[in-house]
Amino acid sequence: MSVLQHAARIAWKDLRIELRSKEIVYTMAFFGGLIVVIYAMAFPVRPALVRAATPGMLWVALAFAGTIGLGRAFDRERENDTMRALLLAPIPRLSVFGGKAIAIAVMVLSVAAVCTPLLALFLQAPLFEHPLPLVLVLVLGAIGFANVGSVFAATLLKVRSRDVLLPVILYPILIPLFVSGTHATEALLAAPADLDKAWYWIGFLGIYDAAGLVMSLWIFESLVIE
Amino acid sequence: MLAVLSGLGFVVTLYLAFVYAPFEPVLLFNQKIFYYHVPHAFMLFAATATCGVCSLVFLKKRTPKWDDLALASAEVAVLFGAAVLISGSIWAKAAWDLWWTWEKRLTMSLLLWLVLVGYVLVRRFAGASADRLAAGLAVFGTLGIPFIYTMVDKSDHHPQAGSGGNVMTLTGPMKLVFWSCVLTFFLWFLTLVMMRVQSARAERELRELREQGLDAGLLT
Numbered sequence: 001m002s003v004l005q006h007a008a009r010i011a012w013k014d015l016r017i018e019l020r021s022k023e024i025v026y027t028m029a030f031f032g033g034l035i036v037v038i039y040a041m042a043f044p045v046r047p048a049l050v051r052a053a054t055p056g057m058l059w060v061a062l063a064f065a066g067t068i069g070l071g072r073a074f075d076r077e078r079e080n081d082t083m084r085a086l087l088l089a090p091i092p093r094l095s096v097f098g099g100k101a102i103a104i105a106v107m108v109l110s111v112a113a114v115c116t117p118l119l120a121l122f123l124q125a126p127l128f129e130h131p132l133p134l135v136l137v138l139v140l141g142a143i144g145f146a147n148v149g150s151v152f153a154a155t156l157l158k159v160r161s162r163d164v165l166l167p168v169i170l171y172p173i174l175i176p177l178f179v180s181g182t183h184a185t186e187a188l189l190a191a192p193a194d195l196d197k198a199w200y201w202i203g204f205l206g207i208y209d210a211a212g213l214v215m216s217l218w219i220f221e222s223l224v225i226e
Numbered sequence: 227m228l229a230v231l232s233g234l235g236f237v238v239t240l241y242l243a244f245v246y247a248p249f250e251p252v253l254l255f256n257q258k259i260f261y262y263h264v265p266h267a268f269m270l271f272a273a274t275a276t277c278g279v280c281s282l283v284f285l286k287k288r289t290p291k292w293d294d295l296a297l298a299s300a301e302v303a304v305l306f307g308a309a310v311l312i313s314g315s316i317w318a319k320a321a322w323d324l325w326w327t328w329e330k331r332l333t334m335s336l337l338l339w340l341v342l343v344g345y346v347l348v349r350r351f352a353g354a355s356a357d358r359l360a361a362g363l364a365v366f367g368t369l370g371i372p373f374i375y376t377m378v379d380k381s382d383h384h385p386q387a388g389s390g391g392n393v394m395t396l397t398g399p400m401k402l403v404f405w406s407c408v409l410t411f412f413l414w415f416l417t418l419v420m421m422r423v424q425s426a427r428a429e430r431e432l433r434e435l436r437e438q439g440l441d442a443g444l445l446t
Contacts, residue, residue, distance in 0.1 A: 148366060155362060160353045169348060169359070172341040173366045176373035208373050215369050222285040223362050 003098065006091040010099025014073065015106060024069050025107055029114040032065035036115055040122040047124070054125040055185035058115060059141070059178050065111045066145050067167050070104060074153040083157055087224065097150060097220045105146035112138045130188045133198050137188075140205040141181045144212055148173055151216045155223045180204045229417045235410030259320075261403060263313040265411040266306050267335060273303030273415065274338055277345070278368025281361035290430060293357050296364060298422035300345045302415060307339035330378040337374050341367035 018024055039057045043049065077083040086096050116138070120127040127134065152169050156162035171178075184201035187194040280296035283289075314332060319325050326332065345367070348360040439445035 151362060151366075152359070155355070155359045156352075158355050159359065161351055165348060165352055165359075168344050169363050172337070172344045173363065173370060175337055175340075176370050176377055179377055180373075204373075204376070211369060211373075212366070215366060219282070219285050219362060219365060222288075223358055 003092050003095050006095030007098030007102060010086070010096060011102035011106075014099065014103035017076070018103070018107065024072050025110050027072070028065045028069040028107060028111045031068055032061045032111045032115045033118055035061040035064055036118045036122060040119075045123055050123045050125050051189045051191060052186070054119055054123055054127070054189060055182045057123075058112075058119055058127075058185060059182050061115045062108065062112055062138075062141065062145075063171070063174070063178060065115070066104075066108045066142075066149065067170060069107050069111070070149045070153050070170075071163055071166055073100070073104060073107070074150075074157055078157050083154070093221050093224070094217055097154070097216065100154065101143075101146045101150040101216075104150055105142045108142040108145055109138065112142065126189060126191075130193055130195070130198070133195070133202060134185065134188055136202055137181055137184045137198075137205065140202065140209055141177060144177045144205065144209040145174065147209065147212050147216050148177075151220055151223060154220075176208055177205065180208065232410055232413035232417055235406070235413055238406065238410070259313055259317045261407045262411075263310065263317055264404070265408045266310045266313065267331075268408060269306045269411055269415045270303055270310050270335065270338065272412075273299040273306060273419075274342065274368065274371070276419075277303060277342070277364045281364035281368075285358065285361050285365065290357075291427070293361065294423050294426040294430065295419070296361065297349060297426050298419045300342055300349075300360075300364065301422055302418045304339070304342045304346055305418075306415070307335065307342060310335055311339060333378045334374055338367075338371065341370070 036057065039061075043053060074083075077086065087093060089096075116127055116134075119125050149170060153162075153166060156166055156169075159165060180201045184198050184205065187197035187201065276299040277296045280292045280299065284292035284296060311332075314335070315325050318327065318332075341363070345360050345363050348363060349356055352359055436445065
């Protein structure tokens with residue numbers, strides 16, 4: 001079997017555990033929703049302000065909720081020491097990384113599927129005027145987050161204060177991702193929407209994801225192996 | 227030797243910058259901080275690149291000396307970065323009457339500095355396997371530099387508050403003074419990094435000896 005098939009199998013294992021317990025997705029989505037409600041109450045809802053502020057709210061909600069889900073998803077492997085079993089399995093280690101990253105990306109996207117409509121509902125943000133580019137931005141953002149996130153969450157498994165260190169490590173590295181995601185969303189929300197700018201930032205995100213992916217594939221093994 | 231040279235350099239550049247160099251026609255006296263601010267920024271970028279490259283080599287080869295070098299340059303880079311941000315802020319207040327603006331060089335230095343502070347925090351608090359973790363952070367942080375550069379260049383969020391221009395276009399005495407300041411701070415940077423590498427190596431060897439002693443049952 002190829003690397004990709006193994007990766008798909010590991011991702012499916014993670015997602016099946018999640019489908020049975022629904023722990024991570026429920027808590028992540030609830031937390032993301034909470035952040036949206038807090039934002040809606042903390043900032044004045046004026047139409048001019050909504051168009052400018054909603055992209056930032058969306059991406060911060062995703063970053064926070066994503067970090068929670070990421071920590072929990074890897075804690076699951078730590079509790080029964082199954083990460084070692086996964087790394088010992090007679091499959092390429094890149095498939096372990098790939099499988100984990102795919103599962104995380106799916107979970108982040110499911111949170112986005114909750115937060116985006118909620119923002120549109122509470123703030124009357126015109127988020128669905130250009131659904132296709134918006135979905136593309138969110139998918140690319142989730143892939144980039146899951147990619148870098150899985151590398152560091154896996155490395156942090158053996159570290160004492162991992163819950164504190166995960167965001168400390170992740171956010172400075174992911175600044176390009178969050179900023180370009182915000183710019184793309186903002187361009188889509190502007191009145192009238194600036195599609196050229198949105199596509200520029202979508203391309204930027206795509207290149208960022210590709211570079212991050214190459215780097216992860218290159219150093220993942222040296223990071224997690226004793 | 228390096229320490230003596232950079233010490234001499236400090237004295238000489240003080241003279242050069244404040245007595246020898248002419249006043250800049252627009253900014254007058256407050257342009258003097260430029261001779262200190264910009265070399266610090268150069269060293270910040272040099273140290274970050276060193277840290278990233280050494281970390282990558284360390285991850286691939288697992289030779290601890292590369293890790294010592296990465297740690298040393300990251301810590302020195304945090305220092306130089308703090309100096310850049312503070313001196314830049316002072317200069318911005320004097321020249322533009324603003325303590326901070328989201329101009330592209332400021333943004334980029336700040337973001338870079340945040341990655342380095344993250345690196346040092348990880349080294350300090352992550353315990354046993356911190357070296358590889360931090361190396362991964364440095365590698366991804368360095369990978370992000372071109373993206374941050376393009377990003378702050380293209381986004382129209384940042385007011386162009388008239389930054390100092392291109393240092394390559396300096397002429398006459400200002401050019402001489404500027405590059406001698408760069409040289410001085412480069413020597414100073416090397417001194418700091420080499421001292422830090424030595425202490426990092428000593429710490430590591432002490433730790434290894436202690437582990438050997440524990441294994442041999444000589445220590446409790």
